[in-house]
Amino acid sequence: MGKFSFEHCFEIDTLKRLIAQHQHLFRHQSLADLYYRGEKLSVTAIELGQQQQNCPTVLFVGGVHGVERIGAQVVLAFLTSLLNRLPWDTHLQQLLQHVRLAFVPVANPVGFLRGSRGNGNNVDLMRNAPIDSDEDVTFLVGGQRISSKLPWYRGKAGMELETEALVNYVKQLQHQSSSVIALDAHSGFGLLDHVWFPHAHTRQPFEGMGYIYRLMQLFESGYPHHGHYRLAPQSQFYRTHGDIWDYLVATNSSEKPLIPLTLEMGSWAWVRKNPRQLFNFPGYFNPQQSHRHQRILRRHVVLMQFLIDAAYAQIIEQTTPAQLIHLTQQANRFWSKKG
Ligand SMILES: [Zn+2]
Numbered sequence: 001m002g003k004f005s006f007e008h009c010f011e012i013d014t015l016k017r018l019i020a021q022h023q024h025l026f027r028h029q030s031l032a033d034l035y036y037r038g039e040k041l042s043v044t045a046i047e048l049g050q051q052q053q054n055c056p057t058v059l060f061v062g063g064v065h066g067v068e069r070i071g072a073q074v075v076l077a078f079l080t081s082l083l084n085r086l087p088w089d090t091h092l093q094q095l096l097q098h099v100r101l102a103f104v105p106v107a108n109p110v111g112f113l114r115g116s117r118g119n120g121n122n123v124d125l126m127r128n129a130p131i132d133s134d135e136d137v138t139f140l141v142g143g144q145r146i147s148s149k150l151p152w153y154r155g156k157a158g159m160e161l162e163t164e165a166l167v168n169y170v171k172q173l174q175h176q177s178s179s180v181i182a183l184d185a186h187s188g189f190g191l192l193d194h195v196w197f198p199h200a201h202t203r204q205p206f207e208g209m210g211y212i213y214r215l216m217q218l219f220e221s222g223y224p225h226h227g228h229y230r231l232a233p234q235s236q237f238y239r240t241h242g243d244i245w246d247y248l249v250a251t252n253s254s255e256k257p258l259i260p261l262t263l264e265m266g267s268w269a270w271v272r273k274n275p276r277q278l279f280n281f282p283g284y285f286n287p288q289q290s291h292r293h294q295r296i297l298r299r300h301v302v303l304m305q306f307l308i309d310a311a312y313a314q315i316i317e318q319t320t321p322a323q324l325i326h327l328t329q330q331a332n333r334f335w336s337k338k339g
Pocket of ligand 1: 026064065068186188
C-alpha cells in the first residue's frame with residue numbers, strides 16, 4: 001500500500017462498499033479501466049430506474065478533479081440516500097419507473113489516489129475535450145499545452161481515457177433518453193455556490209438556455225429559501241478550452257436536449273472560517289470540520305432532488321417549441337443584462 005492509499009481512498013472505498021452492499025438495486029459498469037502503481041481502478045457508472053428508451057435521465061458526476069473531494073462526496077451521499085430510501089419510499093419507487101438516474105461519482109480515480117487535480121498524466125480532464133476557445137481565455141486557468149508540470153494542462157493531443165469514457169457515456173445515455181440533465185459537482189474558489197451552464201469556451205449563448213431558465217423559475221418558486229446559487233453561463237466568469245460539457249453540446253446531433261449544469265461549490269467561505277486550510281492544499285477545497293462537512297453534504301440535496309423531480313415531471317419534454325422560443329428570449333435578456 002502506498003502512503004496515500006489510506007488517506008485518499010475514502011471516496012473510492014465508499015463507492016466499492018456501495019456496490020458490494022446494494023448491487024441488487026442497480027446496474028453498474030466500468031466505463032474505463034485504469035492502472036496506478038499496479039492497482040486497477042475503474043471509472044464506475046451506476047444506473048437506477050427505467051431502462052427503456054426515451055425516458056428522461058439525470059446524470060450526477062463527481063470527482064473530475066482529484067483534489068475536489070467534496071464533489072464526489074456530495075454525489076456519493078445523495079446516491080447512498082436514494083439507495084437507503086428505495087426499499088420503503090414509494091414516491092421514489094414510482095419515480096424510478098419513469099426516470100433513469102445515472103451516477104459517475106469518481107470520474108478521475110487516479111487523481112483521487114494521487115491527490116492531484118489532473119489524472120495520472122497530469123491532464124486536467126475539464127480542459128481535455130477537443131474544443132477550443134476562439135476568444136480570450138484566462139492565462140493558464142483556461143487550459144494550457146505548455147507543460148504537464150503546470151496546472152490546467154490540456155494534454156498533448158486527443159482525449160484521455162477518463163475524458164473519452166465520460167463523453168461516450170453521456171452520448172450513450174442521450175441515445176437512450178428523451179432528455180439528459182447532468183449535474184457535475186466541483187468545488188472551487190469564491191464565496192458562493194455557483195451553477196454554471198455552457199458555454200465555457202465562448203460568450204455565444206447556449207441553445208438550451210431556455211430550458212435552464214424554465215428550471216430556474218421552477219426551482220426559485222418551489223424552493224424560495226434555497227436561492228443561494230448563482231446560476232449563469234460559465235463564460236461570464238472565465239473562458240476555457242477543452243470543456244467536456246461544451247464539447248458534448250457542440251457535438252449533440254440528436255434532437256434530444258442535453259442540459260449540463262456544473263455545481264461549483266464555493267470554498268472561500270470555508271477558508272474564511274478556518275484560515276488554517278489555506279496552508280493545506282487538499283483542505284483548501286474541502287471543508288474539514290465535521291459540522292461544516294455535514295452542512296455541505298446537506299446543502300445540495302434539495303437541488304439534486306429537484307432535478308430528478310423535474311425529470312419525472314418531464315419538464316423538458318413538455319416544453320412546446322413555442323414556449324421554448326419565449327423562454328429562450330427571456331433567458332437571453334436575463335443573462336445578457338447580467339453579463
Ligand atoms: Zn473542478
